[in-house]
Amino acid sequence: MSIQDPARIEQPPKRRRRSPEELRREALVSARRLLIESGPNAITLKGVGDDIGVTHANLIHHFGSAAGLQSALMESMVRDLADALDAAVAQLRSDTGAPRALVDAVFDAFDQGGAGRLAAWIALSGDLQHLEPVRAAVHDLVDAIVEKFAAEGEQTHGRVTSAVLFIALCAFGDAVIGPPLRDMLDREPDSGRKIVARLLPSFLF
């Protein structure tokens, strides 16, 4: 196949012109992958640009600055975490939500979407204001658990916030250092979830 193959009528355009929304979406997907696979330091303009096939200057054009890209990534991932928590709330309110299902929903939110690593990055870098959208989702989760599970009593709200704090701490910890820790203790991959699911009823009933 020669370089100037006459069969190739239409050359692909040298440049691909994306809509601003599409480029932002592609860049954030790439940046999230880099964060999860290679850590926060891998999120650079050149790294993301090479990954999606644009120059670093173009990323600055769309995000304003490198910090703008990082902020957009934090916002995007935090929104996904909040959505995942909201989905857990919806599931809890609709059908037969067992404690283990709730635990799985929260653990998945921190683990699969990379929210655990994101939260660790935010905490280490000190940009705590980016966690703010999670607050409403957490409150919704508290309310949903109160409706669904909690026994009546004076301490109900306190017990449920304890339960949410407990689940969130464990889900976050499990997402970030669960694998090496389970390896040290020779435990199976879902042992964290099992433990939390087993302890949860002591808060709720």
Add this chain to the structure above:
Amino acid sequence: MSIQDPARIEQPPKRRRRSPEELRREALVSARRLLIESGPNAITLKGVGDDIGVTHANLIHHFGSAAGLQSALMESMVRDLADALDAAVAQLRSDTGAPRALVDAVFDAFDQGGAGRLAAWIALSGDLQHLEPVRAAVHDLVDAIVEKFAAEGEQTHGRVTSAVLFIALCAFGDAVIGPPLRDMLDREPDSGRKIVARLLPSFLF
């Protein structure tokens, strides 16, 4: 006060010549403080050098490279974490170790010693081999709890490793994202410790 004040008999030496051990110790103390206060990206040769009053070239002379400094910091902090866990073990084996005392010991190791932020940094950067010295300390902790607390039974070892996994996950999570999470839920600062201390007996008895 003139520059050449005759009253100032002995000028302080322009350079302070430290022993290699002393410089390494000072550098690692500074690097740990920078990690805890400003995050992993603050640990630079210039940052640490300015902090302790030496040039970055001198730090390279003593640590070999920037990566050498970071590795030394990880080793130092992991050793401190292992020592703290060993201290908790010793306390557990000697006197009246209540569950809350054990919880406080582990939580303090992760929180005050900076081990939580260290572990998050290691996990995000992928240098998991640096956590290896923790393995022995964790095993010691399991053994000590088995001796001290655990009721007799077939499942004893499994229950205790569950307890250790549980404490470690919560202590790590509490050290890294405990403050913002407690703020969202309007809980007091030691609520994480309270919860863990209250749940611990269900593993041990």
Add this chain to the structure above:
DNA sequence: GACGATATCTACATAGATGTAAGTTACACC
């Protein structure tokens, strides 16, 4: 007090990340 080992510094070189300015091109719209 002289000397030697080496801790320490200065000066320079390099690489990567970020940012700016100006030119180029794709694509919607008329």
Add this chain to the structure above:
DNA sequence: GGTGTAACTTACATCTATGTAGATATCGTC
């Protein structure tokens, strides 16, 4: 099909972190 907007690129400038080479100063030791 022409035209304008703006997505996109190239080229350049800057800043920071890291690393190297050689000069210099400090301190223990004789």
